[in-house]
Amino acid sequence: MRKRILALFLAGCMSGALLTGCGGSDSANQDAQGNKDVYFEIVEEINNGDYDAAEADIKEQYGSVEYSLSSDGVNKMNINRLFYDKQEKYEEEMNVLLEYLQAFDFKSVLETEEVSEDKENVKFAVKQINEISEKVSDETRNKAVEIVGQDILDSYK
Numbered sequence: 399m400r401k402r403i404l405a406l407f408l409a410g411c412m413s414g415a416l417l418t419g420c421g422g423s424d425s426a427n428q429d430a431q432g433n434k435d436v437y438f439e440i441v442e443e444i445n446n447g448d449y450d451a452a453e454a455d456i457k458e459q460y461g462s463v464e465y466s467l468s469s470d471g472v473n474k475m476n477i478n479r480l481f482y483d484k485q486e487k488y489e490e491e492m493n494v495l496l497e498y499l500q501a502f503d504f505k506s507v508l509e510t511e512e513v514s515e516d517k518e519n520v521k522f523a524v525k526q527i528n529e530i531s532e533k534v535s536d537e538t539r540n541k542a543v544e545i546v547g548q549d550i551l552d553s554y555k
Contacts, residue, residue, distance in 0.1 A: 433459075433470070433473070436455070437459075437477065439455070440456060441480065444480055444481055444484050445484070449484075449485060452481055456478065456481060460473070460478070471501060472519050475494060475495070475519075478494040479494050479495065479526065482494065483530075488533040491526075491530055492530060492531075492542060495527050495542075496527070496541065498523055499520065499524075499545065499546060500545060504520045504523075505547070505550070507520050508520055508521070508550065524546060524553075525554050527542050527546060528555050531551075
């Protein structure tokens with residue numbers, strides 16, 4: 399009997415939690431879901447080789463987004479990086495990565511002891527710079543060393 403009462407009580411609590419979660423969603427949640435849907439639509443266009451559509455959608459969705467905006471800036475960096483990488487346009491990809499890092503004080507982010515999403519994103523960008531550095535011109539590689547620093551590049555190979 400106690401198990402049935404407990405089971406009914408737990409089922410009631412779970413139903414209540416489910417109903418409150420499904421209630422009137424606010425526009426922020428809808429916007430966030432819409433942004434994810436658009437992001438993955440663009441990724442699909444890139445992976446399918448539909449670069450003209452992807453380029454138009456990137457400009458429309460991310461053209462005015464600043465790299466310094468945490469999640470949207472990372473999405474802009476990642477979508478542009480993928481766009482250029484799939485087409486083997488490594489000079490443009492390097493410029494995207496460097497613009498992303500220059501949008502905020504990435505060196506101080508790396509110096510913090512704490513683990514953060516921003517720190518992981520910066521480390522990812524630096525690793526990508528290392529990965530494509532042999533595929534770009536000497537001028538672009540030197541620009542990366544000047545902006546990022548050889549010590550940081552060496553730390554994240």
